[in-house]
Amino acid sequence: MSFLRLDGLECRYGEFTAVRHLxxxxxxxxxxxxxxPSGCGKTTTLQMIAGFxxxxxxxxxMDGRDLANVPPNRRDIGIVFQSYALxxxxxxxxxxxxxxxxxxxxxxxxxxxxxxxxxxxxxxxLWARYPRQLSGGQQQRVALARALVVExxxxxLDEPMSNLDAKLREDMQLELRRLQRSLRITTIMVTHDQxxxxxxxxxxxxxxSGRIVQVDTPQRAYERPAxxxxxxxxxxxxxxxxxxxxxxxxxxxxxxLPAETGGRVGDVLCTLRPEKIRLSAAGGRLAGTVVSRLxxxxxxxxxxxxxxxxxxxxxxxxxxxxxxxxxRVGLDWDDASLLVLAAEAG
Amino acid sequence: MKKTSPFLLCGPVLAMYALLLAxxxxxxxxxxxxxxxxxxxxxxxxxxxxxxxxxxxxYFLRIFGRTLQLAVAVTLxxxxxxxxxxxxxxxxxxxxxxxxxxxxxxxxxxxxxVRTLGWTILMGGSGxxxxxxxxxxxxxxxxxxxxxxxxxxxxxxxxxxxxxxxWTALQxxxxxxxxxxxxxxxxxxxxxxxxxxxQAMPGVLSGSIIVFSLAASAFATPALIGGRRLKVxxxxxxxxxxxxxxxxxxxxxxxxxxVSVVAIVLLWNRLVERRFAAMAP
Numbered sequence: 001m002s003f004l005r006l007d008g009l010e011c012r013y014g015e016f017t018a019v020r021h022l023x024x025x026x027x028x029x030x031x032x033x034x035x036x037p038s039g040c041g042k043t044t045t046l047q048m049i050a051g052f053x054x055x056x057x058x059x060x061x062m063d064g065r066d067l068a069n070v071p072p073n074r075r076d077i078g079i080v081f082q083s084y085a086l087x088x089x090x091x092x093x094x095x096x097x098x099x100x101x102x103x104x105x106x107x108x109x110x111x112x113x114x115x116x117x118x119x120x121x122x123x124x125x126l127w128a129r130y131p132r133q134l135s136g137g138q139q140q141r142v143a144l145a146r147a148l149v150v151e152x153x154x155x156x157l158d159e160p161m162s163n164l165d166a167k168l169r170e171d172m173q174l175e176l177r178r179l180q181r182s183l184r185i186t187t188i189m190v191t192h193d194q195x196x197x198x199x200x201x202x203x204x205x206x207x208x209s210g211r212i213v214q215v216d217t218p219q220r221a222y223e224r225p226a227x228x229x230x231x232x233x234x235x236x237x238x239x240x241x242x243x244x245x246x247x248x249x250x251x252x253x254x255x256x257l258p259a260e261t262g263g264r265v266g267d268v269l270c271t272l273r274p275e276k277i278r279l280s281a282a283g284g285r286l287a288g289t290v291v292s293r294l295x296x297x298x299x300x301x302x303x304x305x306x307x308x309x310x311x312x313x314x315x316x317x318x319x320x321x322x323x324x325x326x327x328r329v330g331l332d333w334d335d336a337s338l339l340v341l342a343a344e345a346g
Numbered sequence: 347m348k349k350t351s352p353f354l355l356c357g358p359v360l361a362m363y364a365l366l367l368a369x370x371x372x373x374x375x376x377x378x379x380x381x382x383x384x385x386x387x388x389x390x391x392x393x394x395x396x397x398x399x400x401x402x403x404x405y406f407l408r409i410f411g412r413t414l415q416l417a418v419a420v421t422l423x424x425x426x427x428x429x430x431x432x433x434x435x436x437x438x439x440x441x442x443x444x445x446x447x448x449x450x451x452x453x454x455x456x457x458x459x460v461r462t463l464g465w466t467i468l469m470g471g472s473g474x475x476x477x478x479x480x481x482x483x484x485x486x487x488x489x490x491x492x493x494x495x496x497x498x499x500x501x502x503x504x505x506x507x508x509x510x511x512x513w514t515a516l517q518x519x520x521x522x523x524x525x526x527x528x529x530x531x532x533x534x535x536x537x538x539x540x541x542x543x544x545q546a547m548p549g550v551l552s553g554s555i556i557v558f559s560l561a562a563s564a565f566a567t568p569a570l571i572g573g574r575r576l577k578v579x580x581x582x583x584x585x586x587x588x589x590x591x592x593x594x595x596x597x598x599x600x601x602x603x604x605v606s607v608v609a610i611v612l613l614w615n616r617l618v619e620r621r622f623a624a625m626a627p
Contacts, residue, residue: 052525072528079529085522089544098540099530150530 003028003186004049004154009058011044018044020210022058026203029184031177033197035233036207042190045207046156049188051075062154073102075154078147078185082159084139086131092118092142093127099150117149120179137168144176148183155180157189161196173199194234198222206230227341231271238311240270249340253307257285259338269341274301275314276337279323284332290323306331371604378597388593396598406582406599412493413579413603417562419497420504424557427501428508429550433542435509436516450509458503462570465499466490469571491575500567504560508553515549516542551618555611562607579603 002025011019019041026032034042047053049060051072060067067075087095093114100110118124121141131139140160147155160176161169177200180187191197197204198218205215206229214226225231228239242251244264250256251270259270278284279302288306300322302313311331315322323329381391400406435446453461468474469489476486489495519542527541528534543550565580572578577585579599586596 050525050529052528072525073531073533075529077529079526081522081526083520083522085520085526087523087527087541087545089547098527098532102527102531102536146526146530 002026003030003063004188005059005061006045006049007059007061009045009048009060010056011041011048011053012056017210019048019055022210022212024205024212024215026186026188028186031180031187031189031200031202033189033191033201033204034207035191035194035197035204037192037233040207041210042192042207043158046158046188046190049154050077050079050156076150076152077154077156078150078152079156080140080143080147080158080160082162084131084143084163086139086142086146088131090130091127092123092129092131092134095131095142096146096149099146103150113149117145120148121145121175136163137172140164140172141175144179148179148185153186155185155187157187157191159191160189161191161193169196176200198234204234206233208233224339225271225341228269228271231339231341236274236312236314238272238274240272240308242268242270242308244268244340249338251308255286255307257308257338258335259340260336261340264340271339271341272311272333272337274312275299276333277311277313278332279304279313279315280330280332281323282328282330284330286331288329288331290325290327290329292325293322304329304331374597375601377594378601380594380597382592382594387591396595397602399595400598400602409577409579409582410602410606412576413562416493416496416500416568416578417558419493420500420561421554421558423497423501424505424508425550425554428505428553429512429543429546430538431505432509432512432516432549433538433546436513447513450506453502454506458566459570461503462499462567465495465502465567466570469495469499490571491573493572493576496568496572496576496578499571500561500564503564503567504557507556507560508550511553511556512546512549515546515552519545548618548622551614555614558614559607559611563603 004024004026006022006024009019009022009024010017022041022045024032034045036042044053048055051067051070062075087098090098096114096117097110100113105113114127115124118127121144123138123141123145126134126138131142134142140163144160157176161172164172173196180200189197189200198221201218203215204218204221206213206221206226208229214221214230216224216226221230222234225234225237231237232239240249240251242249243266244261245256248256248258249261249268249270261268286306286308288304288311291303291305291310293303294301295317297317299317300315302315302323304311304313313331377388378396379392379394381389381393381395383389431450435443435450438446466473470476471486471488471490475489479485479487489498523541523545524537527537532540563580564578565584568576568578569581569584572581574581574585580603583596583599583603586592586599590596
């Protein structure tokens with residue numbers, strides 16, 4: 001029995017369809033991300049769950065109850081907004097206490113719970129500050145404490161990290177994951193950041209043009225992308241066009257490479273992750289020439305020209321000497337790494 | 347830019363203010379120290395007898411009290427109507443928003459005299475309002491020449507200034523804070539009172555300053571609806587100048603009016619700044 005169920009959810013604004021027939025389920029305590037580029041309908045979906053946008057058709061069910069006639073203030077959903085949306089005229093403690101006041105929690109208990117919520121996000125020493133006196137990361141944690149202090153049944157996160165710098169984002173991801181797991185609160189996060197989605201989620205729903213393309217665990221979504229869009233949006237990928245032939249695919253330059261085609265013949269799309277390719281001095285499945293290379297600290301990124309086209313290759317920086325630009329190299333990988341996707345639509 | 351450039355750039359405006367505002371004001375102040383005699387007209391004395399007369403005469407004190415009452419009532423009612431109105435307008439779809447703003451501001455394009463005469467037609471002894479009251483079996487209301495009548499008409503004239511001021515303040519408010527409050531369990535009324543209104547308060551307070559000073563010095567509406575029977579400071583000044591021809595006394599009332607309005611506004615401003623210094627972005 002799933003805790004949150006979106007059933008045929010659709011949202012149209014006149015001619016424009018923001019979300020089309022979206023089905024999604026989340027179990028109690030699960031962390032599900034809606035991942036997609038801007039304009040894919042992920043935020044509209046979140047707003048329909050929160051009750052700020054009324055679906056054109058379809059239902060939102062929480063714990064078996066249809067939320068259609070439940071206004072936002074009765075849904076018992078905590079939300080962290082992209083802008084944090086802290087109340088600028090209230091102190092940190094006032095912001096966190098607001099939801100408890102609305103629930104008529106007694107003053108003494110309110111103070112204790114605000115204190116505990118602020119401790120959870122390590123901000124108890126800043127309770128008397130106003131939001132504008134806080135850094136972005138601190139504001140974000142106040143927003144999280146404010147959403148969690150009322151012990152909502154569902155937590156919605158709308159691009160919660162997009163206004164933080166890279167270092168802070170990583171810290172916040174770890175903290176958010178720890179909090180979410182310890183509270184076991186069902187969470188839906190909207191993001192366009194694939195790393196964030198993979199790091200935090202139990203499952204990822206990849207969205208494009210108002211539709212869900214694929215729902216899977218981060219590993220499966222990464223290793224077995226449903227289509228070209230999912231493969232390129234989740235991580236980097238080499239996309240190759242070819243034809244299915246018995247035992248493999250025929251790519252550009254009439255190179256036939258072994259792959260699991262699932263019996264597909266005719267035009268197919270293949271995808272090959274850059275980190276699955278091994279570079280060697282010579283030999284392997286394909287020969288190529290290094291066009292350019294970038295040093296990225298813990299790994300190298302190579303652009304290699306080959307018979308099937310240009311390929312991106314990641315190599316761990318293990319301290320060994322790396323091929324130079326212009327060097328001839330051999331490219332190799334396991335058969336299973338070359339994925340054959342369904343033929344490209346259109 | 348040279349150091350003198352700002353002064354040169356402000357020069358024309360400053361000159362205009364000096365000529366059209368400061369000079370007449372200074373002359374009014376000077377005039378208020380003169381005295382008046384029926385036979386000689388204005389006598390060039392230099393004393394405070396006009397001020398003493400105004401302050402010691404319960405007739406003038408009543409007029410000032412009434413003016414203050416009127417300005418405070420109009421300001422409070424304008425805030426009570428204007429703030430929710432501005433919020434509702436800011437939440438409309440763009441097309442309706444433009445239309446509604448036009449409806450709110452449209453009356454400003456019509457002369458105050460015309461609008462006030464409209465009210466006299468509505469409020470008259472057998473005017474539309476009394477006909478409606480009669481039809482509903484309610485007693486007749488004497489609104490013309492009464493303070494409530496002046497308050498109603500003046501509020502109608504001045505409410506757009508409040509809407510504009512609050513509207514401007516609401517532009518700075520993150521609409522997500524309203525959704526955040528709703529998600530935390532606040533009803534629409536609570537959202538307005540606890541989240542929108544406090545953030546719009548700087549606008550309400552600056553709107554109050556505009557409405558208060560305009561109401562305290564309003565002439566046309568009190569003159570047409572209040573008439574001679576219900577004088578306020580502005581109409582009293584007019585009568586001293588043009589009916590009694592006692593210019594020095596009229597000037598003294600005018601100076602007192604300006605000074606008290608400026609004092610109240612400055613005090614108010616001080617309170618506002620102290621209260622909102624912490625939350626200002």
